[in-house]
Amino acid sequence: MGAVDLECRIFYHDKCFDGACSASLFTRFHRECVKTADCYSYHGLVHRAGALFDENAFLDVANGDENAIVDFKYSASPKVTWWFDHHQSAFLTADDQKGFEAGQADGSQRMRKFFNANYVSCTSLIADIAQVNFGFNTAPVLELIKWADIVDGARYESAKAAVEMAAPAMKLTMVIESAADHSLVPRLIPLLTEMSLQQVLDKDFVQELLGPLMERHWAALELIGQRAKVEGGVITFDITDQPTEGYNKFIPYYLHPEATYNVGLSKSSFRTKVSVGTNPWTKKMPAELVNLAAICERYGGGGHARVGAISFPPDREDEARKAVGEIVAELRAQK
Numbered sequence: 654m655g656a657v658d659l660e661c662r663i664f665y666h667d668k669c670f671d672g673a674c675s676a677s678l679f680t681r682f683h684r685e686c687v688k689t690a691d692c693y694s695y696h697g698l699v700h701r702a703g704a705l706f707d708e709n710a711f712l713d714v715a716n717g718d719e720n721a722i723v724d725f726k727y728s729a730s731p732k733v734t735w736w737f738d739h740h741q742s743a744f745l746t747a748d749d750q751k752g753f754e755a756g757q758a759d760g761s762q763r764m765r766k767f768f769n770a771n772y773v774s775c776t777s778l779i780a781d782i783a784q785v786n787f788g789f790n791t792a793p794v795l796e797l798i799k800w801a802d803i804v805d806g807a808r809y810e811s812a813k814a815a816v817e818m819a820a821p822a823m824k825l826t827m828v829i830e831s832a833a834d835h836s837l838v839p840r841l842i843p844l845l846t847e848m849s850l851q852q853v854l855d856k857d858f859v860q861e862l863l864g865p866l867m868e869r870h871w872a873a874l875e876l877i878g879q880r881a882k883v884e885g886g887v888i889t890f891d892i893t894d895q896p897t898e899g900y901n902k903f904i905p906y907y908l909h910p911e912a913t914y915n916v917g918l919s920k921s922s923f924r925t926k927v928s929v930g931t932n933p934w935t936k937k938m939p940a941e942l943v944n945l946a947a948i949c950e951r952y953g954g955g956g957h958a959r960v961g962a963i964s965f966p967p968d969r970e971d972e973a974r975k976a977v978g979e980i981v982a983e984l985r986a987q988k
């Protein structure tokens with residue numbers, strides 16, 4: 654063969670289970686069906702203010718190297734040779750969207766760049782495109798695709814499944830989302846399509862990280878269990894005296910499954926946070942539920958119809974507590 658090894662560099666949504674699964678599935682598809690790369694490398698991307706892409710991180714494609722972006726925004730860079738995304742807000746600018754649409758219309762990018770916001774996970778989008786258009790065999794990776802849909806769509810069967818985290822995918826998600834070491838996810842990606850999720854979880858380097866995270870999770874469950882009160886269908890709790898960098902957001906509904914809403918007050922190093930949520934397993938009809946994004950926006954926060962948040966500076970607990978009182982009263986009046 655030639656003297657130069659061809660490389661395919663995969664840019665993926667970092668600290669995200671679907672991002673890691675997408676990178677893994679794309680690699681397996683590219684290796685089995687496209688067959689033009691000798692090696693694969695990985696580069697995580699995060700949402701932030703300012704430029705999302707570093708043009709220098711893309712490989713020069715003149716020699717046949719490739720750059721793929723999965724589960725992340727569109728880049729108009731001519732160096733990007735593959736793109737798959739399912740996010741509603743996939744285009745940063747109207748020009749980006751025009752560029753994508755032009756490549757679809759003239760056919761030049763139709764078999765290289767794919768966008769479909771109807772998919773729950775980018776992993777399932779890649780799997781379908783690869784199977785239908787390139788003859789990729791999805792049979793060995795069905796477990797991965799199923800769990801990417803469950804995790805990215807937050808489609809857990811119960812609060813028990815979401816909080817007790819018996820499934821390996823749930824524990825892997827926690828490890829990936831809390832990864833402090835940038836080499837962790839690139840190490841996991843090749844494994845995700847080569848073995849079962851349980852076998853990935855059983856790796857020593859994963860177990861070492863999982864232990865302390867599970868301890869932190871059980872401690873949060875106990876703390877919120879001590880603090881949470883439910884009245885008029887609304888759970889409230891205040892854990893600002895125990896600063897935390899995050900907790901499993903389904904804990905309140907696990908503790909009080911009969912509640913419709915949750916309003917929690919917590920504190921991290923950089924903010925005091927009011928978290929407002931709807932019980933995903935509520936028996937109420939969608940039309941009966943309050944739009945929480947609208948409520949949070951009133952206080953300078955935001956989110957989705959079913960879950961939102963408001964951030965206050967760490968020293969403005971009084972303001973945050975006042976907002977909690979008003980929101981709780983409003984939600985209790987709804988029922």
Ligand SMILES: [Mn+2]
Pocket residue numbers: 671672724739773774775805
């Ligand atoms: Mn995704």
